[in-house]
Amino acid sequence: MARTSERFPGVEWIGDTGVFIKIDEKKCTGCGNCLKVCLGGCFEIENKLARIRSLDECMECASCWYVCGEEAIDFSWPPGGTGYRSDWG
Amino acid sequence: MQQEYDVVVIGAGFGGPVAAKKCAGAGLKTLLLERSENPGEKVVSGLTIPIYGFLFGPPFIRDGNPPVERPVDGIRNYVIYDVKAGDIEIVEMRIPRPLSPIFAFGYNAYCKPFCTWEAEQAVNAGAELRTCTTVIDFIKEDGYIKGVVTDNGETIRSRIVINSEGSQGILAVKAGVRDKYPPQAISLADTYDYDCPKEVIDRVFGHTLRFCWGFDELKIAPPLGHGNGLMSWPYRNSIHWMQDQCLAMGDGYVPNLRRLFDEYHENITTQLPWWRDEIAPSAKLRARMWEGFEIFVGLDDRLRNMPNYTDGMILVGDTAGLESTGLCDGVPTAWFSADIAADVAIEAIRAMDFSAKFLERYNRRIKAHTIIQWAITNKGRWNLRKAQESHDRKELRARINHQFGPGILTHAGTPLVKSLLHAIRKDPLVIMKWARMFPRYYYNWEHECSSGDRRPIDKQKKRSSGIGWVLFDSLVILFSPVNWAAAWLLEPLAGVVNPLIKVFLPAVELGLGVSIRMEPLFSPVTRWMIDSVKQADPSTFSVSK
Ligand SMILES: Cc1cc2nc3c(=O)[nH]c(=O)nc-3n(C[C@H](O)[C@H](O)[C@H](O)COP(=O)(O)OP(=O)(O)OC[C@H]3O[C@@H](n4cnc5c(N)ncnc54)[C@H](O)[C@@H]3O)c2cc1C
Numbered sequence: 332m333a334r335t336s337e338r339f340p341g342v343e344w345i346g347d348t349g350v351f352i353k354i355d356e357k358k359c360t361g362c363g364n365c366l367k368v369c370l371g372g373c374f375e376i377e378n379k380l381a382r383i384r385s386l387d388e389c390m391e392c393a394s395c396w397y398v399c400g401e402e403a404i405d406f407s408w409p410p411g412g413t414g415y416r417s418d419w420g
Numbered sequence: 421m422q423q424e425y426d427v428v429v430i431g432a433g434f435g436g437p438v439a440a441k442k443c444a445g446a447g448l449k450t451l452l453l454e455r456s457e458n459p460g461e462k463v464v465s466g467l468t469i470p471i472y473g474f475l476f477g478p479p480f481i482r483d484g485n486p487p488v489e490r491p492v493d494g495i496r497n498y499v500i501y502d503v504k505a506g507d508i509e510i511v512e513m514r515i516p517r518p519l520s521p522i523f524a525f526g527y528n529a530y531c532k533p534f535c536t537w538e539a540e541q542a543v544n545a546g547a548e549l550r551t552c553t554t555v556i557d558f559i560k561e562d563g564y565i566k567g568v569v570t571d572n573g574e575t576i577r578s579r580i581v582i583n584s585e586g587s588q589g590i591l592a593v594k595a596g597v598r599d600k601y602p603p604q605a606i607s608l609a610d611t612y613d614y615d616c617p618k619e620v621i622d623r624v625f626g627h628t629l630r631f632c633w634g635f636d637e638l639k640i641a642p643p644l645g646h647g648n649g650l651m652s653w654p655y656r657n658s659i660h661w662m663q664d665q666c667l668a669m670g671d672g673y674v675p676n677l678r679r680l681f682d683e684y685h686e687n688i689t690t691q692l693p694w695w696r697d698e699i700a701p702s703a704k705l706r707a708r709m710w711e712g713f714e715i716f717v718g719l720d721d722r723l724r725n726m727p728n729y730t731d732g733m734i735l736v737g738d739t740a741g742l743e744s745t746g747l748c749d750g751v752p753t754a755w756f757s758a759d760i761a762a763d764v765a766i767e768a769i770r771a772m773d774f775s776a777k778f779l780e781r782y783n784r785r786i787k788a789h790t791i792i793q794w795a796i797t798n799k800g801r802w803n804l805r806k807a808q809e810s811h812d813r814k815e816l817r818a819r820i821n822h823q824f825g826p827g828i829l830t831h832a833g834t835p836l837v838k839s840l841l842h843a844i845r846k847d848p849l850v851i852m853k854w855a856r857m858f859p860r861y862y863y864n865w866e867h868e869c870s871s872g873d874r875r876p877i878d879k880q881k882k883r884s885s886g887i888g889w890v891l892f893d894s895l896v897i898l899f900s901p902v903n904w905a906a907a908w909l910l911e912p913l914a915g916v917v918n919p920l921i922k923v924f925l926p927a928v929e930l931g932l933g934v935s936i937r938m939e940p941l942f943s944p945v946t947r948w949m950i951d952s953v954k955q956a957d958p959s960t961f962s963v964s965k
Pocket of ligand 1: 408430431432433434435436453454455456459460462463464465466467468469470553554555556584585586587591609611662711712713736737738739743748749750751752754
């Protein structure tokens with residue numbers, strides 16, 4: 332069930348997290364701040380707006396939520412027992 | 421199905437279990453909820469827990485047996501002016517041998533084993549722990565928080581909620597108790613964990629943390645004053661490595677951290693001589709992860725004074741914005757606040773009053789807590805940006821010295837001495853517990869290094885009969901009225917400690933420098949102290965409950 336990533340060793344992602352970060356297209360201005368602070372590369376710009384590329388390497392730090400001045404990012408935690416985990420934090 | 425508890429605690433990180441244990445210990449029906457499968461496995465940290473957390477924090481941690489990775493004796497700062505030319509100055513602040521490494525400045529730990537241990541203590545005290553459970557909302561009635569709603573669709577009622585959900589405070593924001601922090605106040609920590617043989621770590625680091633600082637344009641560490649530079653922590657047989665930077669600069673500009681962190685990491689690990697030559701050949705990357713923390717919340721009056729309680733709920737630790745702005749430690753303040761929150765919850769249940777008016781006493785106690793207030797209002801790290809502005813070597817060195825070198829004593833002296841006297845005034849016999857804590861922690865660490873076993877001490881609750889300890893205990897008991905009176909008299913005068921140290925700082929620095937140089941002379945004593953602890957019967961360090 333657990334996924335790992337070559338780019339980020341020592342970390343596992345468990346189960347099905349579903350889409351726990353959502354972008355409100357109406358509010359997004361396409362500034363790209365979320366891309367700049369997301370070390371997991373979860374975002375991309377398409378048609379001048381941010382969208383979720385993949386949450387596969389998300390470490391649930393919420394940096395995207397903090398830097399979105401337009402409140403276009405709706406951040407919630409994935410369901411209990413799913414998502415990022417590590418023995419080395 | 422609806423369930424009812426006296427207290428629901430959200431989050432089994434560092435703070436939550438402390439509150440849960442105390443509430444359960446007081447006979448309250450307590451539920452500890454955690455979204456991860458095992459406590460601490462979603463928490464990312466440094467992690468050196470400074471000694472004041474152990475000395476003045478929850479007794480079960482001080483007198484217990486938590487899993488630590490290495491006792492730490494202090495910080496060695498590398499102030500880098502030109503890395504390629506080797507123009508690097510060292511500023512060091514550490515407890516000299518033979519006192520260290522037994523008398524430690526703090527303890528390094530991994531989050532998962534430490535938080536799991538804490539949660540076990542809460543369960544042993546009678547709390548119920550439920551993992552794999554994300555709280556998604558609160559039950560609200562008549563403006564009061566009356567429990568929580570989980571992602572399994574359960575509604576769990578409680579008289580009071582203690583919220584220890586960590587720095588993001590998603591639930592606290594959602595409940596309208598606090599605002600989301602601005603990105604200037606949040607630092608994103610890019611963390612690496614390296615496997616490295618213990619002999620190499622012993623030789624290169626010993627028990628000392630290594631921090632690196634340099635002017636911004638060198639790009640060897642995150643910008644001065646907008647983060648922490650670079651910090652590396654020696655663990656048992658691994659090294660934790662962390663660089664962190666605020667999500668936005670003062671003017672709101674959001675830097676491309678994805679690119680910059682890779683660049684800093686590459687620069688420092690290939691250019692810094694000691695890493696490149698002594699560590700890199702034997703270190704192997706084991707993990708990389710990241711997390712944000714509320715680094716500068718305490719320095720903004722509005723953010724610092726946001727509510728930390730509401731009708732039916734108390735916020736603790738990072739959720740209450742208690743990350744230290746100076747040393748970047750948040751564990752001691754999470755412990756202190758969780759302990760206070762539990763006291764207030766117990767009082768509220770006795771009085772059957774969960775109103776914000778009643779819970780205001782929590783805020784008062786947080787504001788009166790000497791170490792919490794010192795930790796969250798300390799501007800030393802923030803002010804590093806002034807050294808970047810002046811671009812003056814002397815200023816940079818002086819500011820590093822003030823915050824991470826011996827100069828720290830000019831602002832930490834009073835809070836530490838005051839807390840020490842306060843603790844002795846409350847219980848003069850605490851000295852016996854402190855005296856046992858250091859060798860016990862050291863013994864445990866050594867034991868685990870050599871045998872790989874989990875620490876054996878918890879099982880041995882026998883009281884010490886060692887003659888030395890009997891003598892020591894007798895003296896502490898004999899002098900306890902004197903110690904109590906001295907503490908009572910001196911505590912109000914602790915304010916003079918900082919100015920005094922300021923006046924005598926050059927002498928303090930000289931003394932420290934000389935004692936560090938003289939360490940080789942003391943090696944037989946150091947060896948003897950370490951051997952005596954290693955070979956002792958571990959029950960001599962345990963504290964009777
Ligand atoms: C990279 C880094 C380095 C650090 N270094 C140090 C250091 O060297 N020394 C030091 O003292 N401090 C350090 N800190 C700070 C320290 O880790 C925190 O201050 C401390 O963990 C705060 O404890 P807490 O209980 O408030 O929150 P946390 O320890 O973060 O615990 C929060 C818990 O709540 C759980 N949770 C969150 N939301 C929910 C929900 N909705 N439902 C159920 N469970 C939930 C989380 O999974 C987590 O287990 C560092 C922090 C970081 C990020």
